[in-house]
Amino acid sequence: MKRQTLENPSDTSLSRVDGAVKVTGRATYSAEYAVPELVHAVLVTSTIAKGSITTIESREAEAVPGVLAVISHLNAITVPGWPPKKQPAERMPVGTAFRVFYDPLIYFDGQPVAMVVAGTREQAVHAASLVRVTYQKETHQTHFEKNIHQSGIAQNVQRSKNSPFQDYERGDAGALANADVKIEAEYTIPTQHHQPLEPHAIIAIWEAEDKLTVYDKNQGVKSAQGQLAQAFKVPRENVQVVATYIGGAFGSGIRVWPHTMAAVMAAKQLKRPVKLVLGREQMFTSVGYRPYNKQKISIGAGKDGRLAGIIHEGTGQTSMYEEHLERTVLASRALYASPHVATRYRLLPLDVGTPTWMRGPGDATGTFALESAMDELAYALKMDPLEFRLKNYAESDPERNLPWSAKSLRECYELGAEKIGWKNRLREPRSVKRNGMLLGYGMASSLYGFHRHPSKARAVMHADGSVTVQSATMDIGPGTGTAMMRIVSKVLGLNAKKIRFELGHSALPDAPGQNGSSTIPSVGSAVHAACEALKGKLIGLAREMPRGTGQEWSGVVRNGQVLGSGDDKEGISYADILKHHHLNELEVTEESKSGAERDQYSMYSFGCHFVEVEVDPLTCEVRVTRVVTCADVGAIINYKTARSQSIGGIVGGIGMALMEHSAMDHRFGRYVTTDFAGYHIPVNADVPPIEVYYIDKPDMQANPIGSKGLGEIAIVGVAGAIANAVFHATGKRVRELPITPEKLI
Amino acid sequence: MKPFPYLRPKTVAEAIGMAADDPGARYIAGGTNLIDLMKRGIASPTKLIDINHLPLKKIEHRYDRLRIGALALNSDVAIHKAVVTRQPLLAQALLAGASGQLRNMATIGGNLLQRTRCSYFYDLALPCNKRKPGTGCGAEGGINRTHAIFFAGNGFGGIEKSSCLAVHPSDMCVALTAVDTVVVVNGRDGERRIQMKDFLRLSTQQPELDTNLGPGELVTAIEVLDNAFAKHSHYLKVRDRASYAFALVSVAAALQMDGGRIWDARMALGGVAHKPWRYWAIDLMLRGQVPSEKLFREVAEHEMESAKATEQNAFKIKLTSNAIVAALKTAAGIS
Known part of the structure; x- marks a missing residue:
């Protein structure tokens, strides 16, 4: 990979290490x-x-x-x-x-x-x-709405008692029936395709x-x-x-x-x-899609704004030959401290290809419904939507009855609200105009489960003191190599110029695929472990070397050196250590995986999105004019690429909320929106300034680098936040995506 | 795509000669639409005549009109001083179309001749009367959210059964339909001048034909006649995203105003019919009137009385009405 330089001295994060190669057309893609x-x-x-x-x-x-x-x-x-x-x-x-x-x-x-x-x-x-x-x-049967009565519990869920997709209930079902204020609504998301460029x-x-x-x-x-x-x-x-x-891939x-x-x-x-x-x-038709799905939510609360119960039912489309399961209804179990929660998840097999995971699978879908319903209930309660969420803040995981490994969602809410100016908004829908446009603000919460898979990494120190780190991980866009270099740099005290990271080849040490926001938690931990082991070896080798009277080598590394202890901080370089021991290179391979902490803590990434929209009162076009997103994903490894990942997720969420819709002509069972003139994704003009903030507090229960996944929560909740902003702007609640002019006129 | 001979004439006469006696021959300029059509197997020219070397790029104002060569690029025309000052409606419409990259390739002649983006037209596996006459209109009873709501008639509200629900995709043509425009074409029998309103066709008969261009005829220029609309014109495009999308509905509104009253008015609508839909009666309805939202609403609803929705596009009737109001308000400068 190409070496890289720092752009702004005050920002210590690395620029995308392969950015120049990509934008100058020198990166070789599969077909090339x-x-x-x-x-x-x-x-x-x-x-x-x-x-x-x-x-x-x-x-x-x-x-x-x-x-x-x-x-x-x-x-x-x-x-x-x-x-x-x-x-x-x-x-x-x-x-x-x-x-x-x-x-x-x-x-x-x-x-x-x-x-x-x-x-x-x-x-x-x-x-x-x-x-x-x-x-x-x-x-053939391809029409979801016409066949929904044929849906049922997936066969593989029926066979597996411990499946998370089993029907779930906690608390007293009567609580919801007796709630002071209750909302019941249905939400629909049509088939959407990943369509990486x-x-x-x-x-x-x-x-x-x-x-x-x-x-x-x-x-x-x-x-x-x-x-x-x-x-x-x-x-x-x-x-x-x-x-x-x-x-780009997004799950495809x-x-x-x-x-x-x-x-x-x-x-x-x-x-x-x-x-x-x-x-x-x-x-x-070849690489999957986000399945057509319909959700029903019944949700109620007391006049004081405390949730009484949530019933979340979801049905997703699948093929006749495979059962594709998604976390559609699962967020409702963990996101809020609701005493009663019931979820039911069903599949509808149709004569279509099998769907697959698309960024924020299940949760992006489920939170559109849940966060819309929360907003609806807040308005019904005449309560501020953010205040309503804070009132039902889950201090521990209400599903598993476990403490969170870490959770700073409250700080996310506070920071996001401050940055967007939430307290200045008038609560009344359709009450503010700016330049003739209806102005609205909406927000939504985001969460995504923590996934850490066993991963290996190899670190090889070369005679010149540079290091190559390898793992069969991937970079579908987040800047994996760049973030990994940052971990290497931190552990080994090495300048990025001396680090090379190799990925994307099956001959490299075992690593999971890039999905489920698991790369940094899994592979990052392995890279950390390999570099720690390498560091240990280097220090050990240094300690075997002669040293001045009364002096010892410290356990500290900096600038490619093992530092001396005591007042004499002068160190010895990695290159000199290898040279002294007549080593051409020094290699370690480490594996990293989760342990007992999985059963002691509930681990999630959290976040929230605040959105400002303008809606033309005559043409009913919705334009997102500002987004503030705030995430709690533990430690941020490399701010610049993390921010870029958050921006990408928001852009995906804008597409999901406002334009993406694969329309099928059911007479033929065939999609008709099969090009970019028919299937719209956001263009630059649709993307407003996006402000990204992180709490950046390491979650050391999760893994040795204290970092959780970011890729999914970047999009989870965005569609709900936009729909909520559209409601605030127009007074119209749109429960079927995408929010196109006909739904507002 | 199917193999084809590729020719590069140097003169208009040479180009026309190459196309003569070969009904399957096609001219290519920017290629921003034709190449797509060829890739999808919708167009299979027997011969491709690349006209990019013909001297048809000039943009000039002469006597009472703006003359724009057929090979002038959309992006060049949109920022040309004579266009911006004399025909700002055309400049706005051009900039509302496609994307910067496409406008840099697309020519004025090609813009006139671009074909519908109807999904059924683009998919060989689906029926389409325009692509394969007699197979039926796929959009009828199908996915027709973006399809036509105005059909053949004399422009005063007649509705006839149409064999094609497709809409014309151009923004530029909507502006050119609103004002007086002549399309200059050349063929074996010499030059012919066609009024813009007669250049594109409605779909009652022979929906496979988009234009009244004769076999082998080549568009060489358009001429936009001078008018008094420059101060009060507006092109409004309503679309599913902020840029790079075909119009759900568009409105080219042009007013001539003096002393707080409207003295002349022109309007054409895009995204609603097989060709840009000229609102013929608007001049009669607005002449002598003081602009107001109420007046514009009446005017809009009057024209929409003759609109007819299909299964999925009823919203376009209200949307078009609203868009007419919005465009007229902007053109008249009232809030």
Whole structure:
């Protein structure tokens, strides 16, 4: 990775270490590796949502110059890890990952049905347009609202008594019925797609019969390695997965998707390296989405503003063959000190592809409903929404009856309120205009569970005193390497110029994929452990070296040196230590994982968002004009990249609240908003000044670096805060996202 | 995309000659729409004639009109002094369109000829009378939130069954429809001058045709006639995000005012019909009147009486009415 310099001497955080490489186009993304003999694959996808393929007419496509093969279930290689095919084909039982080119059955519109491989991408695209597929159609069900009565408890939840998705109840159900003030409302969030700007892409190379290398856009090289090794029945170490740079993912890269398998299969079949890049329209059916969901909340409180109870029910969409579960209703159990809480979570299987996690999965969805309902109840109580939340502040985890490992949400509320000027707002909705626009303020709380997975890191000190730290972690955008360098720098007392951090390659030490806001807590802890161990070794080696009378080496390192103890602070450099011991390098690998603290504390990241909106009273366009976000995620490792991550989450939340909506024409079971003209994400003009604040108090119960996850809470709650601000501006409560003009007119 | 021959003529005559006798030939300038159409398989030209080297970039004011070459870039026209001072409505509309990057590539001629962004038109797997006549209108009974609410008629409220619910995507064309504009085209039979109002088509018959351009004809310029609207015109675009989105509804409002009264008025609406919808009666309704919100509301609702919603776009009737009021207020300078 490229070295880096400090921008502002007063800000000690590091600038994104690979920023210059990225903005100057020198970073190599998955589709950009120059591989000899490379051929290009283009998918042909189904145009029906349910049924089976009757014929595939590929002669015209095969006649296009440069075409090497048209691959489909008729001629694809057998994937050794898959069960033998049945004749006639049978529909997959629930819980089966989709197998590409396996049999003629169609499970969703946009499913890959064939793939053209040709010498150039242009040839493959053209030939793909000439493949004619005919189907035996069956009646499909894709309409969530019309089928919601078919929803039920997921089979895998029924089987697992300890599943968090089991129905939950605490306290006395009568409390809610007898509450002084009660609200009951339904909230809807349509299907939303991640749509990172970099499309998913893969280059698959079989180096030998049992040796595979893939350059693949994903969020976890180790899990991709494992899944590919299993599918193709080759030793794990024979599969190498490389994903050094990723142009955004937001959850779309957590799984190994069918297009990845398709490229690897084609490479095997043709004995040529194969590149496959999804088209933008294919990104709507190939890499998951935030599932359509509907939630119902009943919530009540006494006149004093104390919550009596919350019933939170949620139903999410899934496919016919897999059960995708999300934390949709779970925030309601932990966020407030409500004596009575009941949650119920259901799934609705439809003839669609399987959804997947999208930034803030479940919680971004659930808090839209919960935080809207809290706001509605506050207005019904004639109470300030912030005051209402403070009144129901959970001092300990009301779900698990455990102390929080740390919680500074109150400080977040106070800081955020002060910065946005919350106390100056007039409580009455639709009461303030600015430049002819209706002005409104809203807020919402945010939380996200703490995830720490076993992780390893290797630290290698080189003869020149520089260090390379490695871990098979990822950087889908937050600036992982930069933050890790900061940890290394702090532990080893080394200038960033002397640190190199390597990630995104499956040959590196084990690390979890980048999801669930777990990277800093997990990998950061491993990096910390490896550097501490390396430091220990260096100090040990220093102590074996001769020293002046009465002097000893301290346990302190600074500026690449082990310092002397006592008055004589003169140190010895790492380079000199290695030189003295005739070492070319010094290497340690450490593993870090959570321990007993998991059962002693409840651990969450917390935060809140304050939003200012302007709504045009005539055109009903909503524009977010200011955001103040404040997060309590323990220690901030690197302020600059953390802030950038928070800003990204807010921008995602603006999209979720105001524009993102994948519209499906249910007559065909097909999405129709399959480009950026139809699927809107925020552009610069939609993004106002965003002020980011952190409490920055280490949570030392959580892990040795005292830092919790930030990626998800950046977006969790944002949609609710915006909806609440829109209510304040207009007096209209919008319970169905996105908040577009027709919902306000 | 399908392979095609690519040609680069140097003169208008040469270009027209290349297109002659080949109904599948297409001219390409900025390519900001055509390339997308080719990538999605909607346009498959038998021949691509790159006209970027033709001398059609000039922007000038001559006698009583502004003449803009067909190859002038949207971004150049939007900031050209003669445009900004004489036809600010056009400048505003151009800047409301697309994004900076696209405006830097897109030409005036291409803007006139851009095709609808209707999702059904863009998806080969779905029915579309415009893309494949006779297959039906996918938007009818489908996802039609952004689709048309005004249909064929004489401009005074007639509604006929339409075979296509698509709307025209251009902002520029809305402004050009409001004021007097001539589209200059060249073909084998020489130059032809078409009034803007007759250049684009409604969709009652042959929705596959967006314009009345003849086979092989090439747009060479537009001419915007001088008018007295510069002080009191406004282009209002209502959209789902702050920039880089097609209009849900747009309004090009142009007033001539003197002594606190309106003496002439023009209006065209975007995002509501198969072509920019000229509000013909507005001059009669506003002439001699003192501007007020109440008056503008009456005027807006009058025109909306002839609007007709489909399943998902009833909101556009109220929204258009509100947008007309908002645009007229801004144009008239009342709050």
